[in-house]
Amino acid sequence: MALKIGVLAKQVIDPEMPMAAFRVDSDANKVVTPPNIPPVVNGFDENAVEAALLLKDAQEATITVISSGTEFALDVMKKPLSMGADELILLQDDAFGNTIDSFFTARVLAEAVRKLEGFDLIICGRQASDWDNAQVPLGLAELLGLSCIALCRKVDVSDGKVTAECTTPDGYEVVEADLPALVTVSNELGQPRYPTLRGIMAATRKKPTIWTMSDLGMDSAELEPRVTLRSLFVPETGQDCEYIEGENAADAGRQLALKLREDKLI
Amino acid sequence: MAEATGVLVLGELAGGELASVSQELLAAGRKLADDLGEELTIALLGASVEGASQQAISYGADRVYAVTHPLLEEYQVDLNLAALESLCQETNPNVLLIARTESGRELAPRLAFRLGVGLAQDCLEVSVDPAAKRLLANRPVYGGNAIAVISCDLTPQIAAVRPKVYEPLEPDPSRQGQVVSFPVELESSQARTRIVERVEETSTGIKLEDARVVVSGGRGLGGPEPFAHLEELAKVMGGAVGASRAAVDSGWVPVAYQVGLTGKTITPEIYIMVAISGASQHMAGCSGAKVIVAINKDSEANIFREARYGVVGDWEQIIPAFTAAVRELVQS
Ligand SMILES: Cc1cc2nc3c(=O)[nH]c(=O)nc-3n(C[C@H](O)[C@H](O)[C@H](O)COP(=O)(O)OP(=O)(O)OC[C@H]3O[C@@H](n4cnc5c(N)ncnc54)[C@H](O)[C@@H]3O)c2cc1C
Ligand SMILES: Cc1cc2nc3c(=O)[nH]c(=O)nc-3n(C[C@H](O)[C@H](O)[C@H](O)COP(=O)(O)OP(=O)(O)OC[C@H]3O[C@@H](n4cnc5c(N)ncnc54)[C@H](O)[C@@H]3O)c2cc1C
Numbered sequence: 204m205a206l207k208i209g210v211l212a213k214q215v216i217d218p219e220m221p222m223a224a225f226r227v228d229s230d231a232n233k234v235v236t237p238p239n240i241p242p243v244v245n246g247f248d249e250n251a252v253e254a255a256l257l258l259k260d261a262q263e264a265t266i267t268v269i270s271s272g273t274e275f276a277l278d279v280m281k282k283p284l285s286m287g288a289d290e291l292i293l294l295q296d297d298a299f300g301n302t303i304d305s306f307f308t309a310r311v312l313a314e315a316v317r318k319l320e321g322f323d324l325i326i327c328g329r330q331a332s333d334w335d336n337a338q339v340p341l342g343l344a345e346l347l348g349l350s351c352i353a354l355c356r357k358v359d360v361s362d363g364k365v366t367a368e369c370t371t372p373d374g375y376e377v378v379e380a381d382l383p384a385l386v387t388v389s390n391e392l393g394q395p396r397y398p399t400l401r402g403i404m405a406a407t408r409k410k411p412t413i414w415t416m417s418d419l420g421m422d423s424a425e426l427e428p429r430v431t432l433r434s435l436f437v438p439e440t441g442q443d444c445e446y447i448e449g450e451n452a453a454d455a456g457r458q459l460a461l462k463l464r465e466d467k468l469i
Numbered sequence: 470m471a472e473a474t475g476v477l478v479l480g481e482l483a484g485g486e487l488a489s490v491s492q493e494l495l496a497a498g499r500k501l502a503d504d505l506g507e508e509l510t511i512a513l514l515g516a517s518v519e520g521a522s523q524q525a526i527s528y529g530a531d532r533v534y535a536v537t538h539p540l541l542e543e544y545q546v547d548l549n550l551a552a553l554e555s556l557c558q559e560t561n562p563n564v565l566l567i568a569r570t571e572s573g574r575e576l577a578p579r580l581a582f583r584l585g586v587g588l589a590q591d592c593l594e595v596s597v598d599p600a601a602k603r604l605l606a607n608r609p610v611y612g613g614n615a616i617a618v619i620s621c622d623l624t625p626q627i628a629a630v631r632p633k634v635y636e637p638l639e640p641d642p643s644r645q646g647q648v649v650s651f652p653v654e655l656e657s658s659q660a661r662t663r664i665v666e667r668v669e670e671t672s673t674g675i676k677l678e679d680a681r682v683v684v685s686g687g688r689g690l691g692g693p694e695p696f697a698h699l700e701e702l703a704k705v706m707g708g709a710v711g712a713s714r715a716a717v718d719s720g721w722v723p724v725a726y727q728v729g730l731t732g733k734t735i736t737p738e739i740y741i742m743v744a745i746s747g748a749s750q751h752m753a754g755c756s757g758a759k760v761i762v763a764i765n766k767d768s769e770a771n772i773f774r775e776a777r778y779g780v781v782g783d784w785e786q787i788i789p790a791f792t793a794a795v796r797e798l799v800q801s
Contacts, residue, residue, distance in 0.1 A: 218612060222749070222771065227615050234611065304587055305578070318573045334610050334617075334662050335730065336590045338578040338613055345582035350548075351662035356724075366665070372678075374670035380662040389731065390714065390726050409475065429587030433605065433618040435665050440752075441774040444763070452782035456791035459762065459780055464798050468760060469706060 206264040206360060208255045209319070210288065211312060211340065212248035212271055213326045214280055217241065220330040224436075233433040234333070242276050244283065246327025250388045252283040253395040254326050254358045262360070265289045266320060271311050277411070284406035285398035285400035291411040292319070298416050298423060304430040309342035312338045314419040316347060324365060325385040329354055340387045350380035473624035476502040477534075477562035479553065480513040480525060481570065487513075487524040492637035497595055498566050499638060501604070504597040507563060510534060511558055512651075514549055516542035522552040523587060526646035529638050533648045534560070538655045544697025545660045546575055552653045554583050559651070564604050565625040566595065568632055578628040586623040591632045592615040596598060604628060612730050612750035633736050633757055670723045675709045677726070681760075683737045685728055688715035688766065689744025689783065696722055701745060702792045705799060711735065714743045729754035743784050747772025764788070 217240055226235040228253070244252075255266045268283045271294035284291055294315055299308070316322060325347075327340035344351035356375065357368040366379045370391055416422070447462055449455035461467045478498045483486040495511065502509035510532040511525045522533045525785045549572070557565065557580075560645050567577040569591055579587035584653040589595075589606035593616075598605045604626040604634070606619045611636060621627065677683060684703045686696055696710065703710045712726040728735055740758035744765060752775055755761070763776035766783050780787055 218750075222614070224612070225614050234615065275735055305590075306582065306587060309582070329731070332612065335612065337574065338581075338588060338590055339579040342569075342574060342582040345579050351575075351579070352662055355786035370724055371667070374668045374723075376664055376668070377666040378662050378664055390718060429585075429622055430589060431620050431622055433620055435610075435615055435617050437614065438609075438616045440756075440776065443774045444776045444779045446773075447778055447780050452780075453780060454788035455780045456787040456789070457794040459778065459787075460794035460798055463739070463760075463762070463795075464777060466760070469795055469798055 206258060206262060206324065207322050208258060208264055208266045209316060209325045210248070210251045210255050210268045210283065211325065211343075212251065212265060212268050212270050212280070212283055213245045213328070214242050214270060214275055214330050215245045215331055215333045217243045218246070227435055227437050228368045229237070229434065229436050234430055234435070242279055244279060244326050245331050247330060247332070247389060249286075250390055250392045251326040251396040252286055252288060253330050254386075254388045254392055255357070256396065257358055258324075258358065259287065267292060267322075269312060269315050269319075270294065271308060271315070273297055275298050275433045280411070281397065281406045281409070284305065284409050285402040286354070286396055287402055291409065293411045294415075295413050296416040298426060303340055304428050305336050305338040306429045307426060309339045309346055310425065311416075311419065311421065312339065313343055313346040314421055315414065316343070318414075318419065323382045324360060325349065325383075327385065327387045329387045329389045340385060344385040347385070350384040352378050352380055352384065352386045355386045355388045358386055358388065394425045471561065473563040475510055475559045475560070475562045476505065476564040476566065477560065477625070478511045478530070479565065479567045479573070479576075480511045481489045481520065481568060481572070482513065482515055482521055485520045487521040487528065489637065490570055490632045491525070492528045493632065493635040494566050494568050495525065495529040495634045496638045497630060498564075500530070501564055501595060501597055502531075504599075505563065508532060510562070512528070512536050514541050514552055522648045524544045524640070527640040527642050529644075531646050533646060534651045535648055535654055536651045538653050540655045540657060540660075544572060545624075545662070545664075546572065546579070547660045547662065548655050549576060550579055551585065551655055553580055555653055556651060557584060558781050562625045563625045567627065567629050569581060569629040570632060573629060577627060577684075581627050584625065586627060587621040589619040589621060589628040589735065590627075592628045593634050595628050595630060598648060607738055609753060612748070613753040614749045614757075631721050631734065633734050670725055675707070676707045677728070677733055677735055678712050680709035680737055682706040682733070682739045682741070683711050683728070683735050683755075684708055684741045684743065685711035685713065685745060686716055687713035687720075688719070689747030690716065690721070693721035696783070698788050698792070702741070702788060702795070705792060705796045706739070708739075709736070713748075713751050741775070742772060743788060745772060746770050771779065
C-alpha cells in the first residue's frame, strides 16, 4: 500500500527580506506585511516537503500538503506541488489568523488531518519563521495521539516504522516509532529540491481544495484563546561600535589585539 | 477544584546533580513566587532524585516533589510527560516554568496541549502583572526582530524559558524546605519512541556553551579550510569555535557548531565574529555575550550595529595578524 504522507506548510513573510522593511504596528500589535515583498513557504516546511519527496523517491507514496491561514498567495503555496507533492489543501477562513494561539491553529489542522483520513506520517517544519513558536506540530501529535519525533535531519519509513536521525546539541540520535507518527524536520535535512519545469507545469494544472471553518465542522465558540498577546514592540538593540583601524588590514588586526589587552580581555 | 496556587519549576538533572538551567529557573521562579505571595516548588523526575533535592532547596525551592519511578531512569519524553501530567493534576500549580532545553522544547508544548492550556514559548523574561497577578512573558518573534508580551489565560500558566537568561541565586545550604515523595504509575508501553543510538559529533575540548571565548565563522569565509585559522585563534585564546547557519548549511562544519535561534545559545566574555553579517536569527544566540568583536569587509553589515569593536576588512589579512599578536600578548 502506498504510504500516505501529510506535510504541513505555512505561508510566511519572507524572513530574508531587508531588515529595513521590517515594521511593527505597536498600536495594532501586528507586524506590517511589507508591500512588494512576496511571501514564501516557511523554510523548514520546504525541508518537510523535501523529506516527503525523499521517501516518495524510494517507495510508493502520496504527499498531501495542508496549510491554514486567512489568505494565500496561490503561486507561492503551489511551490510544494511543483516540487512534486500530489495535492494541496488550503484551510482558509478569516478566523484562521495568526494572532490566535497555537492551540487553535493545531485544532484546525487536526480537524483537516482527521477529515482526510488515513495518514501514515505527518511531516512538519520545526518552527515557523514568523512567530518562532515551535509548538503546532507537537500539539498536533497530542491532539491526534500520534507518536512524535522532533528535529529530524533524516527520515526513513519501512515495515510500519519510522526511523529518524534527530539533531541533538552535540550530535544526533537515531529514534524509531511505530506508524502513524508525526515528525518535525530542520534545515539539516538539506537543501530542498528545485521545482522542475515539468513539475511547474503539472502544478499549474492542479487546483487546491479549499475548506473553511464550517467545512471542518468547527465553530467560533471553539476559538477561545489560551494565550493573549498583550503587546508587540521592536527591542532597543545596537550599540556604538568602535572601529579599530591601522595602517593596513593586518595592522588593524594587531591594533585589535592591543585594544582587547587594554580592556583586560586577553 | 481548589484554586491553582504555587510556582512549579520542572527540574533537570545532570549526572545526578541539579542542572544549571534548573538553578537559573529557580531564581526566576523565586521572584515570581514572592511577587505572587505563593510557594516555589520544583519537580525532580528520575528513578531516585535524592542528591538534587537539597540542592534545589538551597537554590530557592520551598518544596521538592520527588517524582520517581524506575522507568524514569533514562529520559524518555512520553514517560516524563505522563509523570508530569499527573503531578500537575494532583498539585494544581498556578505557574509552571520549563527550561527550553533539548528535552524541554518538546516537553513544554506537549504538556500544555495535554493539559489543555496555553504556553508562552521561548521566554526571555517572566514577571508578574501587579494588577492582575498574572504571569507576563516576554518572548522574541521574527528571529528576535520584535518582542511579544504574552499572558496565559488558563492555569497552569506555562512558560518555556530560554536557558542562560537568568542567573542562579547564591545557594544557601542552610535553607529549609520540604521533600515530598510523589511516586507515579507508569507502563513501559507508554513510551512511543525508542532511542536506537546516540552519537556525539563534537570535537573534544571546550564546549561552545561553556567557553569564555568563542570565535565564529560565516559564509564570508568561503569554505571549510579557513576554519583552521579560527581553530588556531580559539586555541590561543582558550576558546571554542562556532559558526553561522550559512556555514553549517554549506557543510563546512558540523551542525553542533551553529550559534543562533535554531542553534546554540552562548554567553562568552568575548565573541569574535568573522565574516558573519549579523542576522537577527544569529544574534538571538549570542545576545548574552559581554563583548562582541566583528570582522567583516562590508562596513554596512548589520553586525557593526551590535558589536563593541569592529574591524572593516578582509579576514584573510586580519585574522593571521590578530592571532599572532594575541599569541605574543598571551605569552608575555
Ligand atoms: C506576536 C505573536 C506572539 C505569539 N506568541 C504565542 C505564544 O507564546 N504561544 C502561543 O501558543 N501562541 C502564540 N502566538 C500565536 C501563534 O503564533 C499562532 O497561533 C501560530 O498559528 C502558531 O505558531 P507558529 O506560526 O509560530 O507555528 P510553529 O508552531 O512555529 O510552526 C511549526 C510548524 O507547524 C506547521 N504549521 C504551523 N502553522 C501552520 C499553518 N498555519 N498551516 C500549516 N502548517 C502550520 C508548519 O509545519 C510549521 O513549520 C503568537 C502570535 C503572535 C502574533
Ligand atoms: C527561522 C530561521 C532560523 C535561523 N536560525 C539561524 C541560527 O540559528 N543561526 C544562524 O547563524 N542563522 C540562522 N538563520 C539564518 C540567518 O537568517 C542568516 O541567513 C545567516 O545567519 C547568515 O549567515 P552569515 O552571516 O554567515 O552569511 P551572510 O549573511 O551571507 O554574511 C556573510 C558576511 O561575510 C562578509 N564577508 C564576505 N567575505 C568576507 C571577507 N573576505 N572578509 C570579511 N568578511 C567577509 C560579508 O560582508 C557578509 O556580511 C535562521 C534563519 C531563519 C529564517
